[in-house]
Amino acid sequence: MDYILILDILGVIAFSISGVLSSLKKRMDAFGILIIAFVTSVGGGTLRDVLLGLPVMWMQDMTYVYVIFVTTVLAVFFRKKLSYLRKSLFLFDTLGIGLYTVVGVEKGLSQELPAIICVALGTMSACFGGVIRDILCNDIPQIFRREIYATACILGGLSYFVFLKLNFPDSLIFFLSGLVVIIIRLSAVIFKISLPSVYKKDEDIKDYW
Amino acid sequence: MDYILILDILGVIAFSISGVLSSLKKRMDAFGILIIAFVTSVGGGTLRDVLLGLPVMWMQDMTYVYVIFVTTVLAVFFRKKLSYLRKSLFLFDTLGIGLYTVVGVEKGLSQELPAIICVALGTMSACFGGVIRDILCNDIPQIFRREIYATACILGGLSYFVFLKLNFPDSLIFFLSGLVVIIIRLSAVIFKISLPSVYKKDEDIKDYW
Amino acid sequence: MDYILILDILGVIAFSISGVLSSLKKRMDAFGILIIAFVTSVGGGTLRDVLLGLPVMWMQDMTYVYVIFVTTVLAVFFRKKLSYLRKSLFLFDTLGIGLYTVVGVEKGLSQELPAIICVALGTMSACFGGVIRDILCNDIPQIFRREIYATACILGGLSYFVFLKLNFPDSLIFFLSGLVVIIIRLSAVIFKISLPSVYKKDEDIKDYW
Numbered sequence: 057m058d059y060i061l062i063l064d065i066l067g068v069i070a071f072s073i074s075g076v077l078s079s080l081k082k083r084m085d086a087f088g089i090l091i092i093a094f095v096t097s098v099g100g101g102t103l104r105d106v107l108l109g110l111p112v113m114w115m116q117d118m119t120y121v122y123v124i125f126v127t128t129v130l131a132v133f134f135r136k137k138l139s140y141l142r143k144s145l146f147l148f149d150t151l152g153i154g155l156y157t158v159v160g161v162e163k164g165l166s167q168e169l170p171a172i173i174c175v176a177l178g179t180m181s182a183c184f185g186g187v188i189r190d191i192l193c194n195d196i197p198q199i200f201r202r203e204i205y206a207t208a209c210i211l212g213g214l215s216y217f218v219f220l221k222l223n224f225p226d227s228l229i230f231f232l233s234g235l236v237v238i239i240i241r242l243s244a245v246i247f248k249i250s251l252p253s254v255y256k257k258d259e260d261i262k263d264y265w
Numbered sequence: 266m267d268y269i270l271i272l273d274i275l276g277v278i279a280f281s282i283s284g285v286l287s288s289l290k291k292r293m294d295a296f297g298i299l300i301i302a303f304v305t306s307v308g309g310g311t312l313r314d315v316l317l318g319l320p321v322m323w324m325q326d327m328t329y330v331y332v333i334f335v336t337t338v339l340a341v342f343f344r345k346k347l348s349y350l351r352k353s354l355f356l357f358d359t360l361g362i363g364l365y366t367v368v369g370v371e372k373g374l375s376q377e378l379p380a381i382i383c384v385a386l387g388t389m390s391a392c393f394g395g396v397i398r399d400i401l402c403n404d405i406p407q408i409f410r411r412e413i414y415a416t417a418c419i420l421g422g423l424s425y426f427v428f429l430k431l432n433f434p435d436s437l438i439f440f441l442s443g444l445v446v447i448i449i450r451l452s453a454v455i456f457k458i459s460l461p462s463v464y465k466k467d468e469d470i471k472d473y474w
Numbered sequence: 475m476d477y478i479l480i481l482d483i484l485g486v487i488a489f490s491i492s493g494v495l496s497s498l499k500k501r502m503d504a505f506g507i508l509i510i511a512f513v514t515s516v517g518g519g520t521l522r523d524v525l526l527g528l529p530v531m532w533m534q535d536m537t538y539v540y541v542i543f544v545t546t547v548l549a550v551f552f553r554k555k556l557s558y559l560r561k562s563l564f565l566f567d568t569l570g571i572g573l574y575t576v577v578g579v580e581k582g583l584s585q586e587l588p589a590i591i592c593v594a595l596g597t598m599s600a601c602f603g604g605v606i607r608d609i610l611c612n613d614i615p616q617i618f619r620r621e622i623y624a625t626a627c628i629l630g631g632l633s634y635f636v637f638l639k640l641n642f643p644d645s646l647i648f649f650l651s652g653l654v655v656i657i658i659r660l661s662a663v664i665f666k667i668s669l670p671s672v673y674k675k676d677e678d679i680k681d682y683w
Contacts, residue, residue: 079618085669087625088618102525107311107321112525115591132672173324187401192605194614196403200288200297207296251294254341316520316530382533396610405612409497409506416505460503463550 060155065123067152070145071097071185072127073138078193080135092189093128094121099185104160104177108167150241153182154234157209161216161233175213182209182237204244207251212237269364274332276361279354280306280394281336282347287402289344301398302337303330308394313369313386317376359450362391363443366418370425370442384422391418391446413453416460421446478573483541485570488563489515489603490545491556496611498553510607511546512539517603522578522595526585568659571600572652575627579634579651593631600627600655622662625669630655 075096079089098114105112114120131138138145160181164174183199183206190197199205216233224232243249284305288298307323314321323329340347347354369390373383392408392415399406408414425442433441452458493514497507516532523530532538549556556563578599582592601617601624608615617623634651642650661667 080672082614082618083673084614084618086672087628087669088615089672091618091624106315106524107324109318109320109527111527115525115587118588118590121590121594169324170327172327172330176330191400191609192615192618194403194612196291196293197297197401200291200293200300200401206300210296251296254289254295254298255292315524316533318527318529378533379536381536381539385539400609403612405500405502406506406610409500409502409509409610415509419505460505463498463504463507464501 061119063151063155065119066148067155068097068120068123069127070148070152072124073131073141073145074149074186075189076128076131076135077138078189078195080132082193086132089132090125090128092192093131094124095192096185096189097124099188100156100160100181100183101185103184104163104181107177107180108163110163110167146245150238153205153209153241154212154237156182157212157237158216158230158234161213162230171214171217175210175217178213178216179206179209182206204240204249204251208237208240208244211240270328272360272364274328275357276364277306277329277332278336279357279361281333282340282350282354283358283395284398285337285340285344286347287398287404289341291402295341298341299334299337301401302340303333304401305394305398306333308397309365309390309392310369310394312393313372313390316386316389317372319372319376355454359447362414362418362450363421363446365391366421366446367425367439367443370422371439380423380426384419384426387422387425388415388418391415413449413458413460417446417449417453420449479537481569481573483537484566485573486515486538486541487545488566488570490542491549491559491563492567492604493607494546494549494553495556496607496613498550500611504550507550508543508546510610511549512542513610514603514607515542517606518574518578518599518601519603521602522581522599525595525598526581528581528585564663568656571623571627571659572630572655574600575630575655576634576648576652579631580648589632589635593628593635596631596634597624597627600624622658622667622669626655626658626662629658 072093075093076089078096079092082088084092098120101113157178160178161174163181164177169177186199187197212233215236216229219229219232281302284302285298287305288301291297293301307329310322366387369387370383372390373386378386395408396406421442424445425438428438428441490511493511494507496514497510500506502510516538519531575596578596579592581599582595587595604617605615630651633654634647637647637650
């Protein structure tokens with residue numbers, strides 16, 4: 057499954073760099089930057105594994121630790137050049153969440169959990185690292201306010217079970233449902249689609265309660 | 266145990282709505298609102314189960330997921346009317362923390378943990394969802410500064426062990442100690458009782474350290 | 475191993491008091507202060523145990539609960555005098571992180587994890603309590619921006635494996651690697667050493683991305 061490893065590493069690279077950038081903005085020291093990069097990359101998978109009572113993935117496989125470390129050092133060193141990588145990083149990130157969503161769904165299935173819980177686990181695997189990054193940087197999590205991101209994971213996760221019902225072969229399901237995440241996320245950004253707002257213009261929420 | 270299921274659902278409804286309201290105030294998108302409602306409802310029980318190394322309750326029982334989803338959709342849709350429900354929601358919330366405290370205490374007992382730890386687990390089950398809600402919304406957790414809330418859970422949890430010592434039958438202990446939480450919480454709000462302040466008027470803490 | 479118990483208690487005292495001080499600054503109520511003291515003291519070990527899938531240490535041993543409770547009550551009561559204890563508390567804190575680092579490393583080793591993971595677990599045990607304290611108090615975690623602190627734990631953890639390679643006896647490894655943490659931390663504070671900054675003067679990070 058070499059191509060999965062490559063996707064995984066690209067995802068970790070994109071996630072680490074997003075962690076580095078958030079922490080640089082908060083003027084953290086070298087240690088803080090490394091931790092934020094690490095947490096952004098593996099936070100989602102860690103939460104998933106802890107909730108499932110499974111061994112935590114980055115303790116079993118040192119690849120994550122090495123990739124995050126090297127990425128972080130390079131990203132700090134070449135931080136002025138990172139804006140040139142903007143598009144590549146966006147692409148890696150999108151490949152990453154596609155992969156992590158499907159991996160999360162499959163880990164849930166291997167524990168014989170209901171479909172909705174599997175979709176939640178997949179979305180969590182893909183998105184929660186960014187949530188912890190924002191909490192540690194004392195920001196409101198971006199994905200709670202941003203364009204289609206988690207929603208792409210949810211829809212991709214749901215598509216997994218549609219393909220499963222259709223009796224597609226396993227590897228095709230894996231590939232297609234990851235692709236659903238990626239296509240939705242790319243379309244959302246390219247065509248500037250966002251969730252329909254639940255707010256009216258100038259609506260003031262504070263008075264309701 | 267039908268009546269317990271009803272209490273549980275009323276509690277989840279109250280917790281979800283408090284999550285919806287917090288996230289609306291922060292102008293989150295539909296996904297963010299749903300996650301905050303979910304985390305507020307099940308966060309406490311999840312932490313308890315993870316600390317105990319037990320399967321996480323909402324993965325075993327889809328009722329939570331359905332109730333939270335429906336409540337969230339309705340609460341967003343009818344958010345302007347929620348202020349009319351103010352009193353009912355306060356009551357549901359109070360019933361909820363009464364129930365969760367006792368359930369948490371009993372889960373601790375089933376693992377043969379000491380009484381103080383069981384009380385801590387009960388309080389955590391009841392209160393921690395609100396803590397994660399406030400962290401995700403980038404606020405200081407309300408229960409660390411608010412009127413008697415966690416304190417009601419602690420006292421109710423302690424009363425559980427008093428009733429146990431008195432050799433009351435199991436179902437009576439369950440009922441009475443939940444009632445202790447509820448009565449203390451209701452009295453505190455009705456009679457505006459709060460913990461004695463540890464601060465003197467205009468005391469400036471910053472200089473001490 | 476009486477001397478280890480004493481170090482452990484001194485560490486818990488220092489950590490509890492740092493929690494009390496943070497929560498007083500945020501004007502929390504008595505319950506909030508106690509929770510922050512508790513979380514600061516045991517947060518790191520709890521995360522370590524949850525990640526390893528081991529029983530959580532403070533549920534097994536009531537010493538932590540008692541020490542934290544008594545320390546918190548005394549610290550709130552005598553908070554105006556705490557500044558006189560400044561140096562002692564700094565020393566206790568330093569002894570504490572030395573001990574927790576080594577205990578964390580050894581817990582990782584007992585699960586046959588790779589050296590780097592063990593060092594991460596040790597650092598986490600020593601530092602994560604303070605991170606949760608700062609999150610709950612709605613601050614950016616201090617250790618991500620502060621002088622040598624986590625770095626001392628990392629270097630101490632690494633030294634553990636150097637001493638292990640050198641075939642030192644177990645108890646000497648325990649002692650020496652804890653000492654490495656303590657000496658680095660003390661030197662850093664006394665000689666005002668900090669990590670080399672990754673930032674240039676007046677560097678504006680916001681424009682990069």
